Each structure stands twice: as structure tokens, then as C-alpha cells.
Amino acid sequence: MIAILLPFVMMQSSGTDFQYTPETEPPMAYFDVVPQQDVSGVFELGAVAYHLEGMNRVEYTITRDGFVGDWNHDGVTDGLDLSILLERWGQGVGGREVTRLLGAWGQSVPHRPQVITVYEQTLNPRTKELEYWFALDTRNRPDTKITISAEAERLQYQLANKMWKHGVL
Ligand SMILES: [Ca+2]
Numbered sequence: 001m002i003a004i005l006l007p008f009v010m011m012q013s014s015g016t017d018f019q020y021t022p023e024t025e026p027p028m029a030y031f032d033v034v035p036q037q038d039v040s041g042v043f044e045l046g047a048v049a050y051h052l053e054g055m056n057r058v059e060y061t062i063t064r065d066g067f068v069g070d071w072n073h074d075g076v077t078d079g080l081d082l083s084i085l086l087e088r089w090g091q092g093v094g095g096r097e098v099t100r101l102l103g104a105w106g107q108s109v110p111h112r113p114q115v116i117t118v119y120e121q122t123l124n125p126r127t128k129e130l131e132y133w134f135a136l137d138t139r140n141r142p143d144t145k146i147t148i149s150a151e152a153e154r155l156q157y158q159l160a161n162k163m164w165k166h167g168v169l
Contacts, residue, residue, distance in 0.1 A: 027051040029058065029152035032127050039138060042092070044126040046118075046133025047150055054155035057119045058132035061151075064111035066144035069101030073142065077104040081142075092139030111141070 029049035049055050069077035071084035085093055085101055103109075118132040138146075 022052040025052065025154075027055060027152045027154045029150070031150065032124065032129055032131050032133075039136075041137075041139060043136045043138060044124050044133050045136045045148065046124045046127070046129075046131030047152065048129060048131050049121070049152045051154035055121070055132070056153045056155045057117050059151045059153070060116045060118070060134065061149050062114040062116065062136070063147045063149075064114075064141060064144050065146075066111065066142055067107075068104040068109040068111055069097075069142070070104075070108070071101075071142045073144075075108055077101055077107060077109070088139070092137060097140050111144075 027049055028051070029047050031045075031047050033045055045060075047058050049058050066073065067075065067077060069081050069085070071081040074080070081101060082098075085097055116134050118134055121130045121132050123129070124131040124133040132152075136146075136148075
């Protein structure tokens with residue numbers, strides 16, 4: 001079981017002009033996830049995001065507590081962790097996880113934040129909603145608390161305008 005905390009950050013434009021200029025409005029975005037829940041396996045996690053000028057991307061930053069390869073949570077990565085990993089072999093755990101574990105052998109290496117960028121909204125099979133979503137695989141790292149933050153960025157006005165002129169948008 002893994003607890004997911006979901007703070008959300010939206011990028012805002014800074015302006016003191018009170019004219020309505022949609023190209024300077026911040027995007028609207030919300031996680032389509034119940035916060036602070038326990039999940040396991042592969043969890044399709046996403047946000048609904050919208051902007052009048054179009055969305056560019058939603059960027060997620062995944063921060064994990066604990067240490068790389070420390071499957072038994074004793075604070076160090078060693079043979080006991082390798083045994084646990086091998087018991088889970090083929091269940092979302094494979095060579096990449098062994099490499100990660102061996103790289104942290106005998107140490108207490110904190111997880112580095114993982115960044116995932118989603119540029120297109122598609123149907124999230126879990127929620128049946130159009131979202132900027134990704135598959136969070138909780139099987140390939142030791143169970144721990146995961147905090148996920150996201151930034152939603154609108155399409156830049158100049159880029160949208162240029163794409164419009166070329167008939168892409
Ligand atoms: Ca350990």
C-alpha cells in the first residue's frame with residue numbers, strides 16, 4: 001500500500017492589467033484523484049486541464065520517501081532486499097530494478113524526484129475521463145509514501161498563433 005499526497009501547482013501569469021486577455025489567463029487544472037489514498041499495482045493518475053488558448057502540457061513530479069532498493073525498509077540496501085526483489089520477479093520487477101538495487105548496494109540512497117511530462121489528453125481507463133494522465137507503477141520500487149505535484153502549462157500565445165496560421169491547430 002502506498003499513500004499518495006497530491007499538492008497541485010498552477011503556473012500563473014503575473015499581470016496588473018484588468019482587461020480580459022485569455023492568452024494571459026492561467027490554465028484551469030485539477031487532479032482527478034482522491035487525495036491521500038493507498039494504491040497498489042499500476043495506478044492511472046491524471047489531471048483534467050483546460051485553457052482557452054489550449055494546453056501545452058502537464059508536468060508531474062513524483063517524490064518518494066525511503067531509499068533506493070530498500071525493500072525491507074531497514075535503511076540500507078543489501079542482500080535481504082535482493083531476496084525480496086527476486087521473490088517479486090516478473091510481477092512488475094525485473095532487470096532494471098536489480099540494476100537500481102545494485103547501484104545502491106550497502107548504502108542509503110534517497111530516491112531522486114521523477115518527472116513525467118504529458119502533452120496530450122487522452123481517455124484515462126480508470127476514470128473514463130479525458131485527462132493528462134500517466135501510469136504510476138507502484139510495483140517496481142519499495143512501498144513508501146509518494147507525493148505527486150503537478151504543473152499545468154498553457155500553450156504559449158505566440159506558439160498557438162503560429163500554429164494557427166499554419167493550419168495545425
Ligand atoms: Ca534494506
